[in-house]
Amino acid sequence: MLKYMENLYEVRTQRKNACKIKDGVMYFKWAFPTAKGGFNLTYAEKFNKTVFKNIVHETQNYKTVLTTPLENLHKKYPDILEFSEKDIVYGLEQKLPFKTGGKLTFKTVKSKEDLILWGQVAAQIYDKYDADFIYESFKADLRKKYADYFIFYKGKTPVGVSQVIRGAGYSAVYWVGVLPEYRKLGYGTEVTVLTLNHEISHKHHKFLLTASDLGLIIYKKLGFKPLETFYEYNLKIS
DSSP: OOOOOOOHHHHHHGGGGGGBBBSSEEEEHHHHHOOSSSSSTTTTTGSSSHHHHHHHHHHHOOOEEEEESSSHHHHHSSSTTTEEEEEEEEEEEEOOOOOSOOOOOEEEEEEEEHHHHHHHHHHHHHHSSHHHHHHHGGGTTTTOOTTEEEEEEETTEEEEEEEEEETTTTTEEEEEEEEEETSSHHHHHHHHHHHHHHHHTTTTOOOEEEEEEEHHHHHHTTTOEEEEEEEEEEOOOO
């Protein structure tokens, strides 16, 4: 199912601000699966102290987290890396639209004002980010073909958001969420389905995402299957 995904890697990391969060952590993804199984190690295989120091220099000495398929990298470089956590990537190929519950409507972000609102809602859902950071991180994406941002409404009230980043034939789905006061009402499923249906209507049929415990229940019901596991490492160099 999976194709070579270095293009998606490049789309994500070229937008430098999109990786930095307010507590000074810079996230990098270093490899993605290949069509034949295994990983493209174009980046991961080059790990060494010089590379780590260069990363720190390039990120202006922000604390850095590396994401890679290499499970025991911290054991190879114990003085540089410490293990953080693992993330599972889920995938789906879907050509027909899903049935919707008619609970929500949505709009695609097209303007600065739309993106500011998107960031305000997202910051309430993901409280480790603030709205200003979110806007500054993603403002370069406005009206770009590789990215779309969606705001979901119950009546006239914004209740949720999602984001899609496209690359290498895939739609990677991020930032799927509903405001806390609107959870457990089926809105999370509706946000997910409407996002996927939007992509399907534009002839995008292959999807990738990482899932929280809350989201995983929804994604499994929609047919997402685990594809690969990635591991996060904190960089000790300062």
